Amino acid sequence: MNGIPSLRDYQTEAIEQLRDGFRSGHRAEILVLPTGAGKTTVASAFIHSAVEKGSRVLFLAHRKELVEQAKDRLHSFGIRPGVIMAGWKQRQNMSVNVASIQTLLRRELPPAQVVVVDECHHSISKSFKTLLDQYAAQGAAIIGLTATPYRLDGKGLGDIYSNIVAPISLADLTERGFLVPARYVGSKMDMSGVDLTGGDYNVHQMHDRFDKKELYAGVVEHYNQFASGTKTIVFNVDVKHSETMRDTFISAGIPAAHVDGETSPLERSKILAAFKEGKFQVLCNVNILTEGFDLPAIETVILNRATKSKSLYLQMVGRGLRPAPGKSHCTVIDQGGNVWEHGPVDLEEEYTLETVKKKKLQQAAPVKCCPSCFFIQHVGARECRECGHTFTLHVTERELPKAVFEELNDFLPKAAKVKIPLPDHLRKSWTDMTEEELKEVAEIRGYKPGWVYMQLKRKGEVAA
Numbered sequence: 001m002n003g004i005p006s007l008r009d010y011q012t013e014a015i016e017q018l019r020d021g022f023r024s025g026h027r028a029e030i031l032v033l034p035t036g037a038g039k040t041t042v043a044s045a046f047i048h049s050a051v052e053k054g055s056r057v058l059f060l061a062h063r064k065e066l067v068e069q070a071k072d073r074l075h076s077f078g079i080r081p082g083v084i085m086a087g088w089k090q091r092q093n094m095s096v097n098v099a100s101i102q103t104l105l106r107r108e109l110p111p112a113q114v115v116v117v118d119e120c121h122h123s124i125s126k127s128f129k130t131l132l133d134q135y136a137a138q139g140a141a142i143i144g145l146t147a148t149p150y151r152l153d154g155k156g157l158g159d160i161y162s163n164i165v166a167p168i169s170l171a172d173l174t175e176r177g178f179l180v181p182a183r184y185v186g187s188k189m190d191m192s193g194v195d196l197t198g199g200d201y202n203v204h205q206m207h208d209r210f211d212k213k214e215l216y217a218g219v220v221e222h223y224n225q226f227a228s229g230t231k232t233i234v235f236n237v238d239v240k241h242s243e244t245m246r247d248t249f250i251s252a253g254i255p256a257a258h259v260d261g262e263t264s265p266l267e268r269s270k271i272l273a274a275f276k277e278g279k280f281q282v283l284c285n286v287n288i289l290t291e292g293f294d295l296p297a298i299e300t301v302i303l304n305r306a307t308k309s310k311s312l313y314l315q316m317v318g319r320g321l322r323p324a325p326g327k328s329h330c331t332v333i334d335q336g337g338n339v340w341e342h343g344p345v346d347l348e349e350e351y352t353l354e355t356v357k358k359k360k361l362q363q364a365a366p367v368k369c370c371p372s373c374f375f376i377q378h379v380g381a382r383e384c385r386e387c388g389h390t391f392t393l394h395v396t397e398r399e400l401p402k403a404v405f406e407e408l409n410d411f412l413p414k415a416a417k418v419k420i421p422l423p424d425h426l427r428k429s430w431t432d433m434t435e436e437e438l439k440e441v442a443e444i445r446g447y448k449p450g451w452v453y454m455q456l457k458r459k460g461e462v463a464a
Contacts, residue, residue: 004048004077008178009431010168011042017165018046018143026163028132028142030120032149032351034170035318036179036294039145040073043116046143048077050114051095058112058135059098060128064265065293066118070098084110101128113140120144120161121151121311132160147318148311149351158353170321171346179321182345185226186334191306200308207237210305210335216248219304219335223254223282227331230299231275234284235316237305242284245304255280261288289319296322299330306336313342321345430455 007015014031021029033039047057059074059081061067067085074081074096082094085103097110105127115135122128132142144161151157173179194209195202223232236242239260249256257271257280268288275283276295283289301320307313320330332339426433426441433441438452 004045005041007041007045008038010172011038011045014042014165014167015046015049017167021163021165022141024163027136027139028144028161029163029165030144030146030149030157030161030353032146032164032166033168034173034179034321035147035315036322037147037168037173039147040070040118043070043118043143043145044073044077044079047074047096047114047116048079051079055113056094056111057096057114057116058110059096059116059118060101060104060131061098061118062101062122062128063119064100067098067100069294070118074098082110101131105131109134115140115142117142117144120146121148121157129160136160148314149353150311156352156354161353164351164353166351169346174321174346177323180323180327181329182317182321182332183329184332184334184339184344185222186303186332186339187337188340189306189335189337191337194306196308200312201306203238206306207241210237210241211244215335216245219245219302219333220248220252220254222333222335223249223300223302224252226333227300229281230331231278231295231297232282232300232302233289233298233319234282234302234304235289236284236286239286241304242286246282246284249282249284254282256282256284258284259288260286263288293319294322295319296324296327298322299324299327300333301330302333302335303338304335306338306341308341310342313338314345317345435461 014033018029018031031039031042033042043059047059050057059070061070064085067083071081071083079096081096081098082091084090084097084099084107086100090107094110097112099110109131112135115132117128117132136142142160144157149157149164170179174181189209191201191206191209194205197203219234234242234245236245239262242258242260246256246258257275259268259271263271271283272293274280276297298320301317303313303316317330317332320332426437426444430438430441433455435452435456438455442451
């Protein structure tokens, strides 16, 4: 069909790897793609192909915004899905349905040979699992989509899924220009004495810790210092905290607005539209813009809270990583010590479907302060990246003082896997590389032996 969006090479590879998995006997697979990599686009392309082969498809999401996002993306692939959600009339005999899980559980299940689950790290909840078990029993192929295939409670996703497809990392996406790099500024936050509820900081106690006049003023000060005039999204602790933060920005002469889960759909749509149009620069929110909100023009993300959830941390920072004209990076202003807790978002990591026992938190990596420019960086740095100062061999290690708010670009947690940059001649699409260049990439990155063959196969340079 003409007019269908073209896919990037890693998106095509993702579909091929999913198909390989199903051919190998897997019936439920997870596709891991970082925020901004196009999970919904890949899913829509897969759905388009499945429908052409006569399959019926069900796309599941747990939030209204995600249902609408999937519907709109499917439209771009020439598919007009049925919508199963409160306020929508359910149409019968649709080849593709996009459904809210909460609504679908109260309705008759539509037939489906393929089930796609958005933000599938939620899918081990009882409601999701009950529904997926019914489709699995009927032989449906299940695809979970997520940027973060883990949960705060450490529970694995192996009870539902048997294979993970992760065709590209956030670091690779950044290196190839599909995302912009993050620049971190922040300090540690003393969260001692704040209890954990459900594995994350207790909201009421965290509010008390952050609800201080000097901290509200500090957010505005840091915005003016590091990101003045940029389109900014602020993640706050709770509604009261977010509304006070908005009022503090406005009092400082900076136009701002607030949305939360209780904001009416009409009012929320008006606020988001005004934000996109540039009628104000700062949008405060509470747990409402972490998923399903895409605005590439966002240049700054302010983490005005702390979290133990790596998934939430990655989702929040990911809101600012999409490229836009004139945008060279995303500034992350971390008020809650989250970079110290979880590390930079582009660290290499290995995914597992198994339940992971909670480990004691690693100590923050030792850092040192350049005596010339006060740029904070990893203790192992021999030369300051900011001013070029050469460190002596016996620099005293120290941790970043809690009250200091500095740039953290060179911060890396202990034992972090550092990705080796590709040389300039390899900074291009895999589909544009020769076999020798692909072999060079594989050697540098330590890719598995079959990787080069698969790239050549997809380019049509070897027999299928």
